[in-house]
Amino acid sequence: MSIANIAVERLNKAFGQRTVLEDIAFEIRAGEMVALIGPSGSGKSTLLRHLVGLTIANRQTGGRVTVMQHDIQCDGRLIRRSRAERCRTGYIFQQFNLVGRLSVMTNVLIGRLGSMPRWRALLGRFSEEERSQARHALARVGLGELAGQRANTLSGGQMQRVAIARALVQDADIIYADEPIASLDPRSAREVMDILKRINAEDGRTVLVTLHQVEYARRYCLRTIALKQGRLYHDGPTAELTDARLQALYDNADLDEMHDASAPNDSPVALGAAG
């Protein structure tokens, strides 16, 4: 694998007159687990959407996103990629984005669509091997029992774990998670973060996760990238984000946001602080 798994250069984005991202540049190596933090409205979700091409950067600013040596977008233009390339990155949303009326099993199998022959994908003819992959992924996120249930009958935490299982069957090298725990209760939030950490540690997948609670970044991620008003504020070991620096990061924002009520508080393990 290459040194730089994700490379972002000179990324600028404005929605109308409002600048959301300004000259963002960073690189992430394969196998890292990186937190992307910042107050609400700092542009972290927008940045993540740029990395998979859901949002396109401004033109004529020379912005560029490269993932696994393939350009995703270049100077405000989306680069066409084959399905095989696109399914190498998984994406997890704050609102889960499952298909509520389909079963949990089918929702997980959707992760295979990109790597199946077209006709089988369109007809939904999943092979026994694909089904066993899906069952395996569901077992890994602790939902093996719920395969036959409709997705919209699950709790938020369960839905997010189904979304992770969907990314797992994609066999993606990189997993992006956009506020994966923002809509979850503290217990479900820890479960989801634990699963992401395991995928990173055991499978060697690169994980980039946006969080708005610093405590989770400290606990789970060695490295943190912080955005403040669309600019890069910090990029380095999470341990270097001292309380004073965090104060300045959340300066204009609501101070409560930094230490959200639903932060982890039980175990003293601090993976982040070790770095």
Place this chain on the structure above:
Amino acid sequence: MNISPPMLASTPAKRGWLHLIGWSMALAVLAWAWQGAEMQPSALMTNAGNMTELAGDFFPPRFGNLELYIELMLVTVQIAIWGTLLAVAFAIPCSLLSSENLVPWWVYQPMRRLMDACRAINELVFAMLFVVAVGLGPFAGTLALFVHTTGVLAKLFSEAVEASEAGPMEGVRVTGAGRLEEIVFGLIPQVLPLWISVSLYRFESNIRSATVLGMVGGGGIGVALWETMRGFQYAETATIMLVIIIAVTLLDMLSQTVRKRFI
């Protein structure tokens, strides 16, 4: 607390005027339409004798040809079945191509106008055209129902598509699936219950429409209806009407039971 009480206080006089203008306009429209429609309730009284005589001609209904009429009613149902089925099959792609959350304006605008045209022209008019094209008979009627219903269903289907959530489709897209898979797995499950319900409702109304298609040569029970009325055989007409009423009621009930399962 807010600014609405003083605003409300200043408006009653103005609102009174607006009400008056609104009501007088509504009355003017009604009067205008009364004239155009040549409404003459008095005719009901003066021609009462004629009408009782006419009504009397319907009774008792003559059931001699009942078997033939039931057969023709079945043809009518068959016309409605295929007219609706073909319409559903064509309305699916047409509705996707007229949804603004799926395609750019230069695709959905022309497609919508085409569907408007299909919808604007009544089934009977299409039936007369298709009789010329494919000859007298049920096939012309089926084609007429098909074209008109495609226009109706495409609009109703695309409204469901435009009201669907974007999230599930994005969820499918980021897995690396193609645009069609995104629609099949992310969109169709969301809109399917409504699509089925709307299609069944159109099937019900197509059975009713199909009963008159025969009058212009489109096949089915309408032929017999037209022939007996033209021949002043009102006792036969009464039997046909009974057959239609019973068939339509039964199929409405059947379709409603199926429909309820999908809502």
